[in-house]
Amino acid sequence: MASHSFFCVDAHTCGNPVRVVVGGGPTLKGASMSDYRQDFLTRYDWVRHALMFEPRGHDMMSGSILYKPLREDCDIGWLFIETSGCLPMCGHGTIGTVTVALEQGLVTPRVEGKLSLDVPAGKVDVEYEMDGRFVDKVRLFNVASFLEATDIVIDVPGLGELTVDVSYGGNYYAIVEPQKNYAGLESLSAGEILHYSPIVRRLMQEKLQPVHPENPTINGVSHVMWTGAPRDPKAHGRNAVFYGDKAIDRSPCGTGTSARMAHLAAKGKLRPGDDFVHESIIGSLFEGRVESATSLAGRDAILPSVAGWARITGINTIFVDDRDPYAHGFQV
Ligand code: PYC
Numbered sequence: 001m002a003s004h005s006f007f008c009v010d011a012h013t014c015g016n017p018v019r020v021v022v023g024g025g026p027t028l029k030g031a032s033m034s035d036y037r038q039d040f041l042t043r044y045d046w047v048r049h050a051l052m053f054e055p056r057g058h059d060m061m062s063g064s065i066l067y068k069p070l071r072e073d074c075d076i077g078w079l080f081i082e083t084s085g086c087l088p089m090c091g092h093g094t095i096g097t098v099t100v101a102l103e104q105g106l107v108t109p110r111v112e113g114k115l116s117l118d119v120p121a122g123k124v125d126v127e128y129e130m131d132g133r134f135v136d137k138v139r140l141f142n143v144a145s146f147l148e149a150t151d152i153v154i155d156v157p158g159l160g161e162l163t164v165d166v167s168y169g170g171n172y173y174a175i176v177e178p179q180k181n182y183a184g185l186e187s188l189s190a191g192e193i194l195h196y197s198p199i200v201r202r203l204m205q206e207k208l209q210p211v212h213p214e215n216p217t218i219n220g221v222s223h224v225m226w227t228g229a230p231r232d233p234k235a236h237g238r239n240a241v242f243y244g245d246k247a248i249d250r251s252p253c254g255t256g257t258s259a260r261m262a263h264l265a266a267k268g269k270l271r272p273g274d275d276f277v278h279e280s281i282i283g284s285l286f287e288g289r290v291e292s293a294t295s296l297a298g299r300d301a302i303l304p305s306v307a308g309w310a311r312i313t314g315i316n317t318i319f320v321d322d323r324d325p326y327a328h329g330f331q332v
Pocket of ligand 1: 062089090092093243251252253254
């Protein structure tokens, strides 16, 4: 019998939770954060289950485990953990983790206002602005993002035929835009999004198994984005991103916003230098920007950036006691 303690700082980014494990995370093997991710999934996925699922977490729970960077050009590293798995990249998680690391003095930037992060999807640079001792805003410069596939037709029981595109922004997204059988976000309740999204994801997975051209461990359509007209006059678009089994992102979703910008850029609707303000299901905003055009393994791509804010909500020492029948969490 053993008891494990995890020292966490809890926060949220624009409404979506970020539980940052600052102590107690497992020692991992490998030469890169991508290797760490594989080792974590093989030997320690119970840590994710214990910290993310009920009774210590909930359907939307998401977070990170801090590590020393393995790349010399980075200031800090981490793995992303969620109810949905151990993501290669997470935008709201990055904004929240940077905020926690800076406000709690867990990282010393080599250059004031900038950090370089070692995460499984690669090196991610960020710029941040302070307001006194608090972080006011974090802008992350995301990995190359690209449109993967267009016009995939699926037949969704209850909705009918939908035409769906797939885009990558750190994770692969099925993007559903308003069309004949989907009138836009206003036409679906949260319950309906939770009902239809896993069906859309399964049908898309049957049609397409995307594999990242440079890292085959990043593969498969994992997230579903429903798009719609914004409510906030500052926003260019609104979305609801579904992930895991029961989660709708409360933030506008950083990798989703990157995927959406790559999608719009490939269709000629955004150009380098354009801003794209994305609104979440609860009305919070991320400021996206197409920084530049690039190419990845011969395909057209963009380098996007996404900015947002986070707030720390508490300090949390979490015990996982092996005598507890729910030590490794549960899902209803
Ligand atoms: O912000 O990239 C994101 C994200 C992924 C899943 C939930 N949030």
